[in-house]
Amino acid sequence: xxxxxxxxxxxxxxxxxxxxxxxxxxxxxxxxxxxxxxxxxxxxxxxxxxxxxxxxxxxxxxxxxxxxxxxxxxxxxxxxxxxxxxxxxxxxxxxxxxxxxxxxxxxxxxxxxxxxxxxxxxxxxxxxxxxxxxxxxxxxxxxxxxxx
Amino acid sequence: xxxxxxxxxxxxxxxxxxxxxxxxxxxxxxxxxxxxxxxxxxxxxxxxxxxxxxxxxxxxxxxxxxxxxxxxxxxxxxxxxxxxxxxxxxxxxxxxxxxxxxxxxxxxxxxxxxxxxxxxxxxxxxxxxxxxxxxxxxxxxxxxxxxxxxxxxxxxxxxxxxxxxxxxxxxxxxxxxxxxxxxxxxxxxxxxxxxxxxxxxxxxxxxxxxxxxxxxxxxxxxxxxxxxxxxxxxxxxxxxxxxxxxxxxxxxxxxxxxxxxxxxxxxxxxxxxxxxxxxx
Amino acid sequence: xxxxxxxxxxxxxxxxxxxxxxxxxxxxxxxxxxxxxxxxxxxxxxxxxxxxxxxxxxxxxxxxxxxxxxxxxxxxxxxxxxxxxxxxxxxxxxxxxxxxxxxxxxxxxxxxxxxxxxxxxxxxxxxxxxxxxxxxxxxxxxxxxxxxxxxxxxxxxxxxxxxxxxxxxxxxxxxxxxxxxxxxxxxxxxxxxxxxxxxxxxxxxxxxxxxxxxxxxxxxxxxxxxxxxxxxxxxxxxxxxxxxxxxxxxxxxxxxxxxxxxxxxxxxxxxxxxxxxxx
Numbered sequence: 001x002x003x004x005x006x007x008x009x010x011x012x013x014x015x016x017x018x019x020x021x022x023x024x025x026x027x028x029x030x031x032x033x034x035x036x037x038x039x040x041x042x043x044x045x046x047x048x049x050x051x052x053x054x055x056x057x058x059x060x061x062x063x064x065x066x067x068x069x070x071x072x073x074x075x076x077x078x079x080x081x082x083x084x085x086x087x088x089x090x091x092x093x094x095x096x097x098x099x100x101x102x103x104x105x106x107x108x109x110x111x112x113x114x115x116x117x118x119x120x121x122x123x124x125x126x127x128x129x130x131x132x133x134x135x136x137x138x139x140x141x142x143x144x145x146x147x148x
Numbered sequence: 149x150x151x152x153x154x155x156x157x158x159x160x161x162x163x164x165x166x167x168x169x170x171x172x173x174x175x176x177x178x179x180x181x182x183x184x185x186x187x188x189x190x191x192x193x194x195x196x197x198x199x200x201x202x203x204x205x206x207x208x209x210x211x212x213x214x215x216x217x218x219x220x221x222x223x224x225x226x227x228x229x230x231x232x233x234x235x236x237x238x239x240x241x242x243x244x245x246x247x248x249x250x251x252x253x254x255x256x257x258x259x260x261x262x263x264x265x266x267x268x269x270x271x272x273x274x275x276x277x278x279x280x281x282x283x284x285x286x287x288x289x290x291x292x293x294x295x296x297x298x299x300x301x302x303x304x305x306x307x308x309x310x311x312x313x314x315x316x317x318x319x320x321x322x323x324x325x326x327x328x329x330x331x332x333x334x335x336x337x338x339x340x341x342x343x344x345x346x347x348x349x350x351x352x353x354x355x356x357x358x359x360x361x362x363x364x365x366x367x368x369x370x371x372x373x374x375x376x377x378x379x380x381x382x383x384x385x386x387x388x389x390x391x392x393x394x395x396x397x398x399x400x401x402x403x404x405x406x407x408x409x410x411x412x413x414x415x416x417x418x419x420x421x422x423x424x425x426x427x428x
Numbered sequence: 429x430x431x432x433x434x435x436x437x438x439x440x441x442x443x444x445x446x447x448x449x450x451x452x453x454x455x456x457x458x459x460x461x462x463x464x465x466x467x468x469x470x471x472x473x474x475x476x477x478x479x480x481x482x483x484x485x486x487x488x489x490x491x492x493x494x495x496x497x498x499x500x501x502x503x504x505x506x507x508x509x510x511x512x513x514x515x516x517x518x519x520x521x522x523x524x525x526x527x528x529x530x531x532x533x534x535x536x537x538x539x540x541x542x543x544x545x546x547x548x549x550x551x552x553x554x555x556x557x558x559x560x561x562x563x564x565x566x567x568x569x570x571x572x573x574x575x576x577x578x579x580x581x582x583x584x585x586x587x588x589x590x591x592x593x594x595x596x597x598x599x600x601x602x603x604x605x606x607x608x609x610x611x612x613x614x615x616x617x618x619x620x621x622x623x624x625x626x627x628x629x630x631x632x633x634x635x636x637x638x639x640x641x642x643x644x645x646x647x648x649x650x651x652x653x654x655x656x657x658x659x660x661x662x663x664x665x666x667x668x669x670x671x672x673x674x675x676x677x678x679x680x681x682x683x684x685x686x687x688x689x690x691x692x693x694x695x696x697x698x699x700x701x702x703x704x705x706x707x
Contacts, residue, residue, distance in 0.1 A: 169452070169456055169478055169482060174482070177481075178477075178478055178481050178482075181481055182477070187477075190474050190477070193474075
């Protein structure tokens with residue numbers, strides 16, 4: 001009777017389980033765990049002169065301040081990374097304006113869940129692309145989805 | 149003689165048993181079982197195996213349907229099917245290809261396929277017309293309300309009319325207006341772009357720095373006065389910039405939600421694909 | 429005499445026919461097994477499903493379901509693997525096979541890191557009197573589940589139950605001794621800013637943290653003494669408190685980071701160098 005119960009319980013589950021809609025190969029699973037900690041990228045490679053100078057300032061800020069005052073930024077990328085990415089993609093003036101706008105949004109602790117999707121790191125995803133004021137780069141990120 | 153016949157019968161039977169899994173009929177039986185278990189990839193492969201030795205219209209259609217059920221639209225489009233009306237599932241297969249083109253957003257090819265379906269006097273002509281209407285929404289094309297609503301039943305007309313209204317009046321926010329509002333009252337542009345919290349904090353930030361600047365100038369602390377003035381100016385300019393960006397993001401959200409609602413509605417309607425009861 | 433020969437020939441023919449049909453099933457099973465051994469797991473599952481479909485008498489039900497489970501496990505599809513192991517368990521022909529399948533389910537749970545389920549199943553097995561002779565195996569897999577759950581000291585104790593000089597006992601014990609105490613790291617940082625970082629070997633971070641806390645603390649106290657209350661509140665709240673809290677967060681973070689490095693090294697060693705049975 002118990003066997004029949006398990007049979008009835010699991011057959012519908014078997015019917016619904018459809019991971020085989022793509023052919024798959026053998027996969028070796030690593031025993032090691034993934035580190036969930038934020039890794040800073042301190043490298044200056046691929047930067048022009050202005051970019052290198054900006055990156056040096058940001059690296060100094062990270063080492064002397066940001067790495068010591070705790071995990072305060074609720075966003076991914078962090079505000080300093082946001083500034084760096086903005087400077088790379090645009091010009092210094094626009095980057096500073098984008099940064100101050102990001103700083104203001106950082107100060108608002110309310111309704112983040114309704115406005116930003118969650119990143120895999122547990123932070124709210126707020127990329128530079130949305131604030132370039134270029135029509136092609138603005139795309140809507142639904143807050144109900146998780147970003148990888 | 150009798151013994152030889154019996155012997156021959158028994159050995160034939162045993163030989164047939166050894167062919168148990170490989171005969172076309174048994175391959176088809178197994179494929180049908182896999183199909184009903186929703187194991188579509190395996191079902192499609194078994195159907196392909198069957199079709200190498202036998203021809204069967206239902207099997208051909210179920211192969212295509214298996215790929216469709218897995219959202220493998222390119223495979224549906226590339227599947228070789230008979231282009232003659234003698235193929236029992238000709239209309240259904242053509243419609244499946246039409247839906248695949250729709251779901252791949254290949255609207256130019258969709259138009260061609262839809263015309264062919266209409267010309268061939270398909271039994272799924274009404275379903276085709278319904279899908280054509282939705283391409284007007286997806287491509288943001290202009291059409292009259294009457295034309296868009298015409299092929300739908302009474303119980304669907306209200307929903308289609310709502311989509312039409314949303315397309316005609318998208319409730320966008322003007323980025324220029326957002327910038328103007330924020331230049332007059334810091335943060336108001338963000339409120340206009342439906343970011344109330346951000347607007348309030350932008351107002352408070354600019355306000356606090358402006359007050360600190362005024363207070364320090366009043367107390368004759370010139371350095372601090374200029375410092376806070378600079379910060380106030382920076383946050384004021386940043387807020388105007390952010391208001392423009394917020395309006396753009398709002399508009400992108402309106403467009404996204406509109407298209408998303410259409411996709412949800414069509415998924416609920418299964419893109420007007422008829423129900424096929426192959427498993428009972 | 430002739431009648432006897434006829435009877436014998438007829439019996440032989442019917443027997444051969446029956447034997448051949450059994451051979452067909454066995455052939456299918458052997459073919460599916462060959463695909464499994466060739467690591468063609470997806471196709472192996474197809475053939476085992478074909479066998480199950482045509483096996484009207486359920487003679488191969490246990491073996492086929494079990495092999496489907498193993499195929500899914502090889503493809504790291506543990507949810508599906510467990511489902512088929514459960515089906516195999518239902519049609520298991522003996523208690524030994526039930527135990528064997530339960531162990532497979534436990535191994536899948538360990539690999540997909542649902543170790544609490546693995547431990548629960550092991551407890552149920554231990555409580556079952558029919559598996560009283562499998563105590564060592566139960567302890568062995570409980571040890572593995574505890575290692576994957578980062579409970580190294582308890583894991584070492586499990587392996588010690590099997591054999592005092594068990595190789596996994598030494599490995600688990602060694603890892604357990606190396607691990608930092610997160611509570612101690614945080615407590616040290618509560619008392620002396622930077623001390624937790626020193627404990628975990630992050631001397632530069634610890635020294636900087638201490639320096640910042642001394643600086644902001646001095647400025648805050650100085651502001652209050654000078655009756656500059658607003659300045660004192662601003663520096664105290666926005667700077668001193670922020671860096672003090674950051675110091676405690678870092679102490680915890682570094683302890684967890686270092687522990688993860690130690691654990692990952694241990695797990696890597698277990699995966700690549702240990703020759704015994706693994707999940």
